[in-house]
Amino acid sequence: MDIYEALRTRRTVREFKPDLVTDESLGKLLSAARWSPSSRNQQPWRFIVIRDRDTLVKMGETAGSGGFLARAPLAIAIVMDNADQPLMDAGRALQQMELVAWSEGMGTCYVTLTDDQRATIADVLGIPEGPFLVTVIPFGYRHDDFQGRGVPRKPVSELVYAETYGSPFAG
Amino acid sequence: MDIYEALRTRRTVREFKPDLVTDESLGKLLSAARWSPSSRNQQPWRFIVIRDRDTLVKMGETAGSGGFLARAPLAIAIVMDNADQPLMDAGRALQQMELVAWSEGMGTCYVTLTDDQRATIADVLGIPEGPFLVTVIPFGYRHDDFQGRGVPRKPVSELVYAETYGSPFAG
Numbered sequence: 001m002d003i004y005e006a007l008r009t010r011r012t013v014r015e016f017k018p019d020l021v022t023d024e025s026l027g028k029l030l031s032a033a034r035w036s037p038s039s040r041n042q043q044p045w046r047f048i049v050i051r052d053r054d055t056l057v058k059m060g061e062t063a064g065s066g067g068f069l070a071r072a073p074l075a076i077a078i079v080m081d082n083a084d085q086p087l088m089d090a091g092r093a094l095q096q097m098e099l100v101a102w103s104e105g106m107g108t109c110y111v112t113l114t115d116d117q118r119a120t121i122a123d124v125l126g127i128p129e130g131p132f133l134v135t136v137i138p139f140g141y142r143h144d145d146f147q148g149r150g151v152p153r154k155p156v157s158e159l160v161y162a163e164t165y166g167s168p169f170a171g
Numbered sequence: 172m173d174i175y176e177a178l179r180t181r182r183t184v185r186e187f188k189p190d191l192v193t194d195e196s197l198g199k200l201l202s203a204a205r206w207s208p209s210s211r212n213q214q215p216w217r218f219i220v221i222r223d224r225d226t227l228v229k230m231g232e233t234a235g236s237g238g239f240l241a242r243a244p245l246a247i248a249i250v251m252d253n254a255d256q257p258l259m260d261a262g263r264a265l266q267q268m269e270l271v272a273w274s275e276g277m278g279t280c281y282v283t284l285t286d287d288q289r290a291t292i293a294d295v296l297g298i299p300e301g302p303f304l305v306t307v308i309p310f311g312y313r314h315d316d317f318q319g320r321g322v323p324r325k326p327v328s329e330l331v332y333a334e335t336y337g338s339p340f341a342g
Contacts, residue, residue: 003174003274004199007206007267023342028175030331034324035178036266039283043325048332049340079336085283088305091262095207096178098263099270103174112210112256126335134259153205154214160201161219164297165250169220171194 001103010099011148013107014068016140020051021074025104029076029139032100036093044083045093048125050075050136055124059136062120066111072138077121081131090134097137107142111135172274181270182319184278185239187311191222192245196275200247200310203271207264215254216264219296221246221307226295230307233291237282243309248292252302261305268308278313282306 021029026049033047050056051074060070069075078094080086094110101108113121113135122133153159162169192200197220204218221227222245231241240246249265251257265281272279284292284306293304324330333340 001174003172003177003270006174007203007271012208030327032178034330037183037281039281041322043330046330046332046336048334048336050334052334055334087258088262091259092266095263095266099174110208110210126337128336131336151212156201159205159214159217161217163219163221163223163226165217165219165299165302166297
């Protein structure tokens, strides 16, 4: 899929087909993650591939608004180990995965974890002291009748300035 | 450009053609940024488009290792206003811009700012108290003879685990 088309059509997906994610699609997701840039090329991410149903259900039960994790065939935990810029680098890898997922007919939705939820899930995943679990992201194929809700965007005039903060951008 | 090709071929670019970035390319960059997902759809980014040569030079002189800012025809400041997850959301928008830039024949390089550099540049850009300047990212077209240095990636065995932290991933 064309990159520009991918980012214009991408929608948040919370319900997935039960089909397992193919090795080819999973390989592309992991390549997208690994090929993401990182601060000083530290490559400080660790990705845990989770397909075990019990683990997915346990995480879904823990994750509050991220209950859809329990109904995904796959989740990938993003763990940052000794990173200069853990959240920035995690966000960049996540976005590469999200765009590739979309182009592969899949989808995902970001899961925000509270500190308590994070600690419980880190325990389930056997993450030792030190590495930081950012989040766990579900992946699965979209239903055939998936209709993404278009999320309205703020107008350019509100989001984009020219030269200095607050100055109108004319294009 | 195909999304998967874009993320596999993308390289860091620090030297740019002097050509101005076209309105069409700039429009795509800003769309890529605006169409990025954000926590609770807050859309908490503000993007400052900087093409003024004096400002670019001043920022390059301030930014330490980001001196290449002074030699770019365009920079975009990413400012987060009242965001739940400022660095995650900034990273996601940045990565969408970076991939579109690459597909448009442009390139960019992340600029890490110290707190002092950040304060100086925020002042140059007239950013008031409150909104947080994450960074300023240069954009420009790649030279015709640009040869991206392939940055080696750690092996899958080091970055990817199966089911629990540290467990080998077999694919």
